[in-house]
Amino acid sequence: MSHNTRNYAKMMRDRGFRVTHQRRLVLDAVCEGGAHTTVDEIYARLQQKDPSISLSTLYRTLDFLTRLHLVVEARTPDGKTSYEIASLQPHHHLVCRTCGREEQIGPEEVQHLYAEIERVYGFLPDEDHLVLSGLCRSCRARQAA
Amino acid sequence: MSHNTRNYAKMMRDRGFRVTHQRRLVLDAVCEGGAHTTVDEIYARLQQKDPSISLSTLYRTLDFLTRLHLVVEARTPDGKTSYEIASLQPHHHLVCRTCGREEQIGPEEVQHLYAEIERVYGFLPDEDHLVLSGLCRSCRARQAA
DNA sequence: TTTATTGCAAATCCTTTGCAGTTAC
DNA sequence: GTAACTGCAAAGGATTTGCAATAAA
DSSP: OOOTTSOHHHHHHHTTOOOOHHHHHHHHHHHHTOSOEEHHHHHHHHHHHOTTOOHHHHHHHHHHHHHTTSEEEEEOTTSOEEEEEOOSSOOEEEEETTTOOEEEEOSHHHHHHHHHHHHHHSOEEOOOOOEEEEEOHHHHHHHHO | OOOTTSOHHHHHHHTTOOOOHHHHHHHHHHHHTOSOEEHHHHHHHHHHHOTTOOHHHHHHHHHHHHHTTSEEEEEOTTSOEEEEEOOSSOOEEEEETTTOOEEEEOSHHHHHHHHHHHHHHSOEEOOOSOEEEEEOHHHHHHHHO
8 A cells, every 4th residue: 555645554553443455455446546436446446456355345345444534435416426535635526427527626616605505594515525517628619619 | 286387297298298197196296295305205105195106117207207307306415316396496405414404595606606617627517406415504503502 | 362354145225127018199 | 099108027236234254463
């Protein structure tokens, strides 16, 4: 595990859990996924490194890592669950509904939305990982043409 | 069907589809759900009026009504699919993660977010039915106490 | 050694599909 | 009458679970 920003193994042990071969590999596989990866993508990557890891272990491990806040879970607009390494900065994602490309955006705009909603409705949203679909710059340009 | 704002039956016939007993009942059941209802809730309501309607018909009908834009589908943050009658005004929902209460909000704040994202990233989101979780006013007050 | 964690296979949950019978038009 | 639509039962896909074996501490 070369996740240099945090010492993941220590975080697990400190909370009384064991650092297993499988957990290391799952963490790696989620990490290599970059932005958002689905369970099957993670599983495929895992199979290449160690085909003996079972799907149920993957599910259990993703659940485990999510509880520890080492990875975060997000729900795409079409109902799929995806995962990514929990980074230090909260952020959100845009997914183009035409080309499927995904980009990350910072928290500023969304924070501003939350503040507005709080001001107007008294409700404070805390969704820390939105996935919004729409049209990306290039697909919009193509459509306009 | 007493959906007075629109003539649903006509909308179906005009597009060449049949207006069946089942479609009327599903539309009613979604309607009575108010804000967001899940498939099982809708099914339960349906059973009381006509136990002979099958679950597969419910799924098919929800799909059908969604395509016709008579109902809209939304994805809650915890991965469930929910439905509601398509209203004339686009809007979004806030769901309290403590008490579960749900409230509707207008499109203004979210529109503003979309415009900001477009300005900064060139990406135009078009999610027309966001469901955001967070803490409602009363649960926040209770927490503060 | 001890008990958390794993792999396997079976179970569960939610949704979709094939097909023969029914019904809106 | 004739397609579109439905109910049923079976299939599918994703995720969870029970249990005996394994391995991290």
